[in-house]
Amino acid sequence: MNFIEARKLVHEYIRRDEDDNVESILTALDEVNLDVKEGEFVAVLGHNGSGKSTLAKHLNVLLKPSGGTLWVNGKDTEDADNLWDIRQSTGMVFQNPDNQIIASVVEEDVAFGPENIGVPTTEIWKRVEKGLKSVGMIQYREHSPNRLSGGQKQRVAIAGVMAMEPKCIVLDEPTAMLDPNGRREVLEAVGQLNKEKGVTVILITHYMEEVIRADRVYVMDNGKVVMQGTPRAIFSQVDTLKSYRLDVPQITLLAYELRNAGVPVPEGILTRQELVEALCRLY
Amino acid sequence: MLRDITIGQYYPADSVIHKLDPRTKLMATMIYILSLFIFRSLAGFAAVTLGLFLVILLSKVPIGYMVKGLKAIVVILLITVVFNLFLTPGETLVSFWKLRITEEGLKNAVFMTVRLIYLILGSSVLTLTTTPNQLTDGLEKSLKPLNKIHVPVHEISMMMSIALRFIPILIEETDKIMKAQLARGADFESGNLVKKAKAMVPLLVPLFISAFRRANDLALAMEARCYHGGEGRTKMKPLKYKGADGIAYLLIAVYFAVVILLRRFL
Numbered sequence: 001m002n003f004i005e006a007r008k009l010v011h012e013y014i015r016r017d018e019d020d021n022v023e024s025i026l027t028a029l030d031e032v033n034l035d036v037k038e039g040e041f042v043a044v045l046g047h048n049g050s051g052k053s054t055l056a057k058h059l060n061v062l063l064k065p066s067g068g069t070l071w072v073n074g075k076d077t078e079d080a081d082n083l084w085d086i087r088q089s090t091g092m093v094f095q096n097p098d099n100q101i102i103a104s105v106v107e108e109d110v111a112f113g114p115e116n117i118g119v120p121t122t123e124i125w126k127r128v129e130k131g132l133k134s135v136g137m138i139q140y141r142e143h144s145p146n147r148l149s150g151g152q153k154q155r156v157a158i159a160g161v162m163a164m165e166p167k168c169i170v171l172d173e174p175t176a177m178l179d180p181n182g183r184r185e186v187l188e189a190v191g192q193l194n195k196e197k198g199v200t201v202i203l204i205t206h207y208m209e210e211v212i213r214a215d216r217v218y219v220m221d222n223g224k225v226v227m228q229g230t231p232r233a234i235f236s237q238v239d240t241l242k243s244y245r246l247d248v249p250q251i252t253l254l255a256y257e258l259r260n261a262g263v264p265v266p267e268g269i270l271t272r273q274e275l276v277e278a279l280c281r282l283y
Numbered sequence: 284m285l286r287d288i289t290i291g292q293y294y295p296a297d298s299v300i301h302k303l304d305p306r307t308k309l310m311a312t313m314i315y316i317l318s319l320f321i322f323r324s325l326a327g328f329a330a331v332t333l334g335l336f337l338v339i340l341l342s343k344v345p346i347g348y349m350v351k352g353l354k355a356i357v358v359i360l361l362i363t364v365v366f367n368l369f370l371t372p373g374e375t376l377v378s379f380w381k382l383r384i385t386e387e388g389l390k391n392a393v394f395m396t397v398r399l400i401y402l403i404l405g406s407s408v409l410t411l412t413t414t415p416n417q418l419t420d421g422l423e424k425s426l427k428p429l430n431k432i433h434v435p436v437h438e439i440s441m442m443m444s445i446a447l448r449f450i451p452i453l454i455e456e457t458d459k460i461m462k463a464q465l466a467r468g469a470d471f472e473s474g475n476l477v478k479k480a481k482a483m484v485p486l487l488v489p490l491f492i493s494a495f496r497r498a499n500d501l502a503l504a505m506e507a508r509c510y511h512g513g514e515g516r517t518k519m520k521p522l523k524y525k526g527a528d529g530i531a532y533l534l535i536a537v538y539f540a541v542v543i544l545l546r547r548f549l
Contacts, residue, residue, distance in 0.1 A: 108519060115516055115517050119517055121520075
């Protein structure tokens with residue numbers, strides 16, 4: 001069984017008026033199928049309102065499906081008994097770094113998760129150290145989060161999740177509020193966790209550049225999964241992506257325009273290096 | 284302007300008092316406040332003064348720094364003095380026009396002023412030597428017995444520590460909103476008090492909305508990290524009494540006994 005398996009997952013936001021009559025139904029997830037293997041790096045792309053954040057909140061059982069099934073780590077999310085197990089095995093990092101840091105000292109914030117699941121004190125200290133080291137923030141352990149940059153705060157948040165020793169991290173637009181430097185810091189930390197510790201990563205984003213290092217990409221639009229495949233396969237379909245109001249990385253776009261202009265470069269070029277090599281081979 | 288507000292006003296130093304368990308310090312402060320209202324005589328006054336100044340010396344917090352905290356209560360002090368001086372019945376010392384100062388009034392005024400000043404100084408020793416986090420931890424642990432009568436002790440202390448964490452963030456946000464409104468021509472400075480208060484409305488509304496949004500986000504983030512109340516929770520830094528705390532409790536007991544004895548016999 002895959003680590004995450006969603007079958008025909010449906011979520012509806014129902015708005016009711018004062019008499020409890022249904023006023024409107026917004027289908028945020030529409031029969032979504034999702035399969036993530038352990039150790040994979042999966043990206044979910046989508047424009048605002050495509051349902052990608054709703055999907056993320058299901059993986060941590062912050063929301064429950066209105067229809068369909070979702071299995072995380074071999075456990076059904078419908079079953080209330082599985083709630084804490086799932087939340088521990090699948091950590092979550094949110095968009096706003098300020099709104100997810102609870103304590104006023106970095107190390108105490110990282111300890112918050114382990115404290116909640118009842119880890120003994122000596123073990124907490126070890127986990128905090130390990131968590132902070134894994135994102136390169138150990139030298140800030142006694143600092144106040146208020147003095148850190150956005151990227152550093154987000155790395156502390158990741159350390160806080162890592163200290164719970166999850167198998168999977170779901171990151172819901174973790175870089176949306178960061179500057180380019182912070183964005184790079186966070187992505188590097190995430191990539192490292194995936195490669196070195198074998199943590200399954202699910203990255204929700206609308207930045208194309210962040211998707212390149214993923215193993216597989218899901219593209220969502222209007223609550224449906226509309227495309228899925230390797231980044232290369234996805235980005236070779238520039239026109240389809242544009243119809244979902246998504247842009248491709250600049251280099252891919254350049255290669256695409258070159259092809260349209262009659263230069264026979266291959267499809268699905270992702271990096272500058274690849275384009276340079278393709279062009280050198282031609283001329 | 285808003286950045287000058289410091290809550291808790293922790294004064295970092297390496298002293299015996301700083302290292303004491305927050306529960307010990309809370310207890311000591313309570314006993315101290317009680318003792319302030321027990322002493323009547325000059326001897327009692329001397330005992331309390333001696334106790335207070337010994338602790339201040341031990342805490343290594345400069346006395347000038349503490350006295351600054353008294354500025355806030357000058358008005359209250361003046362009112363207390365005036366009322367006690369003129370409104371206590373007894374033997375007249377001086378009288379002019381319709382007012383008269385009695386001997387008892389003078390005595391009361393002096394003692395009340397001293398009590399209030401000592402009250403502020405004593406409790407500021409607590410807040411200056413204890414970090415807000417330690418303080419909430421100490422409160423949580425000391426008030427734990429109240430859990431039995433369904434007082435949500437853990438929740439209250441969690442709220443306190445989250446509030447402390449978000450004060451600087453909300454202050455920053457207020458600054459930002461203020462600048463945004465100023466840039467669009469808002470006027471926070473001129474006019475009388477009513478006008479100034481009205482000018483605050485466009486500041487408070489967005490601040491409240493954003494505070495609620497933050498609260499919602501934070502609640503989600505806490506739930507995602509398995510927060511489910513105080514039950515079964517462990518601590519990274521559990522409070523533990525050390526040898527010094529035992530000695531401190533002993534000294535507090537001796538101090539309290541002395542103050543009570545002085546009231547009875549002197």
